[in-house]
Amino acid sequence: xxxxxxxxxxxxxxxxxxxxxxxxxxxxxxxxxxxxxxxxxxxxxxxxxxxxxxxxxxxxxxxxxxxxxxxxxxxxxxxxxxxxxxxxxxxxxxxxxxxxxxxxxxxxxxxxxxxxxxxxxxxxxxxxxxxxxxxxxxxxxxxxxxxxxxxxxxxxxxxxxxxxxxxxxxxxxxxxxxxxxxxxxxxxxxxxxxxxxxxxxxxxxxxxxxxxxxxxxxxxxxxxxxxxxxxxxxxxxxxxxxxxxxxxxxxxxxxxxxxxxxxxxxxxxxxxxxxxxxxxxxxxxxxxxxxxxxxxxxxxxxxxxxxxxxxxxxxxxxxxxxxxxxxxxxxxxxx
Amino acid sequence: xxxxxxxxxxxxxxxxxxxxxxxxxxxxxxxxxxxxxxxxxxxxxxxxxxxxxxxxxxxxxxxxxxxxxxxxxxxxxxxxxxxxxxxxxxxxxxxxxxxxxxxxxxxxxxxxxxxxxxxxxxxxxxxxxxxxxxxxxxxxxxxxxxxxxxxxx
Numbered sequence: 063x064x065x066x067x068x069x070x071x072x073x074x075x076x077x078x079x080x081x082x083x084x085x086x087x088x089x090x091x092x093x094x095x096x097x098x099x100x101x102x103x104x105x106x107x108x109x110x111x112x113x114x115x116x117x118x119x120x121x122x123x124x125x126x127x128x129x130x131x132x133x134x135x136x137x138x139x140x141x142x143x144x145x146x147x148x149x150x151x152x153x154x155x156x157x158x159x160x161x162x163x164x165x166x167x168x169x170x171x172x173x174x175x176x177x178x179x180x181x182x183x184x185x186x187x188x189x190x191x192x193x194x195x196x197x198x199x200x201x202x203x204x205x206x207x208x209x210x211x212x213x214x215x216x217x218x219x220x221x222x223x224x225x226x227x228x229x230x231x232x233x234x235x236x237x238x239x240x241x242x243x244x245x246x247x248x249x250x251x252x253x254x255x256x257x258x259x260x261x262x263x264x265x266x267x268x269x270x271x272x273x274x275x276x277x278x279x280x281x282x283x284x285x286x287x288x289x290x291x292x293x294x295x296x297x298x299x300x301x302x303x304x305x306x307x308x309x310x311x312x313x314x315x316x317x318x319x320x321x322x323x324x325x326x327x328x329x330x331x332x333x334x335x336x337x338x339x340x341x342x343x344x345x346x347x348x349x350x351x352x353x354x355x356x357x358x359x360x361x362x363x364x365x366x367x368x369x370x371x372x373x374x375x376x377x378x379x380x381x382x383x384x385x386x387x388x389x390x391x392x393x394x395x396x397x
Numbered sequence: 398x399x400x401x402x403x404x405x406x407x408x409x410x411x412x413x414x415x416x417x418x419x420x421x422x423x424x425x426x427x428x429x430x431x432x433x434x435x436x437x438x439x440x441x442x443x444x445x446x447x448x449x450x451x452x453x454x455x456x457x458x459x460x461x462x463x464x465x466x467x468x469x470x471x472x473x474x475x476x477x478x479x480x481x482x483x484x485x486x487x488x489x490x491x492x493x494x495x496x497x498x499x500x501x502x503x504x505x506x507x508x509x510x511x512x513x514x515x516x517x518x519x520x521x522x523x524x525x526x527x528x529x530x531x532x533x534x535x536x537x538x539x540x541x542x543x544x545x546x547x548x549x550x
Binding site for chain 2: 287
């Protein structure tokens with residue numbers, strides 16, 4: 063009886079968004095009286111950090127500090143339309159819609175500043191700290207707070223913008239089946255190192271190496287969090303989680319978190335993660351979606367590592383000690 | 398069974414209220430006292446996001462009938478937050494990116510606060526044991542472990 067070591071890898075190409083009947087998201091941006099900019103959306107941030115990314119994209123496009131952005135979202139009765147946060151589409155669709163809305167708002171902001179400063183709007187620039195200034199001049203400038211107050215109460219101008227991103231409906235060509243179903247493809251590869259105990263059948267994941275090509279990591283810390291949290295979820299799917307352990311028999315299914323097994327904090331694999339950026343032409347600042355794909359490659363990588371360690375080829379998740387031991391029995395019977 | 402008058406200290410403030418029999422501490426905190434940091438995840442003591450302190454011990458407040466702790470000293474996440482800024486542990490969660498959706502965070506912080514009060518320099522194993530009753534579905538735990546260890550050092 064021995065602890066066997068194995069290494070396996072798997073790669074994934076993952077589509078960003080979908081196109082069932084067209085896949086749009088809208089955004090609205092407007093300035094408050096005090097020079098903050100509200101980004102109105104219906105897109106839901108369920109923890110993936112969409113509000114942070116939307117605020118970053120708006121700040122970058124407007125040329126204002128991140129602190130000036132207020133993201134107001136998730137009231138689908140009153141907000142501009144969004145198909146939803148699914149299909150790894152949020153960053154791509156929302157980001158593009160916010161860029162379009164923020165560009166229009168930026169133009170309105172520069173026009174208002176031009177009137178207030180009595181210069182041509184084309185000669186103005188933002189400095190990223192809150193000032194709109196005449197290019198090449200340090201004196202001729204106005205802070206966005208003063209500009210917003212002037213626009214509201216003196217100039218009678220709105221500083222606002224509308225944005226939409228639409229992935230148009232794509233039908234397959236009847237002859238070839240060719241179609242354009244998504245907007246971009248993100249790519250990833252996972253290498254998993256495992257041990258298999260050939261006496262107990264227990265698999266332990268020692269190390270996960272995760273490499274993700276994400277177009278552009280708009281927020282590298284959150285992208286990394288998504289990659290490593292997703293890799294953890296991949297381990298969980300590979301080795302632990304099931305609602306029907308003896309499917310199609312429904313018995314012995316878990317009823318609560320005590321019985322629904324997931325890796326706990328003591329079961330962590332070491333993680334090494336790298337992000338590669340090849341900007342997508344149609345992505346917001348080049349970004350692609352990496353929402354769902356992060357839980358994909360770890361599973362076949364672990365299956366391959368188990369095969370490498372002990373010769374058992376498993377094709378049904380989760381890879382339980384029982385399935386490992388049955389596989390080892392089969393190998394011995396064949397030998 | 399009649400309702401009972403409950404007198405407990407919550408985050409240093411004396412509270413008196415009437416509770417129906419079987420009212421959980423979690424329900425009393427959230428619904429009666431308006432302290433909503435402690436979350437109701439599973440309601441059966443298996444997820445840990447309702448973790449609070451009763452007389453210094455970390456407990457799952459969804460499992461504690463409030464009438465059984467009359468006279469106790471209760472602390473919630475609200476009670477660990479200073480009037481200005483963040484507590485060292487809260488700051489460490491921020492610095493170490495130890496939260497994603499945030500639903501488990503109140504329980505994680507209260508479990509860690511209880512650990513650090515008893516053991517100011519915990520090992521990795523101590524931290525893992527302390528949060529082993531708390532489920533996180535986003536982070537993979539590593540950033541949470543690191544955030545707690547960073548405060549302990």
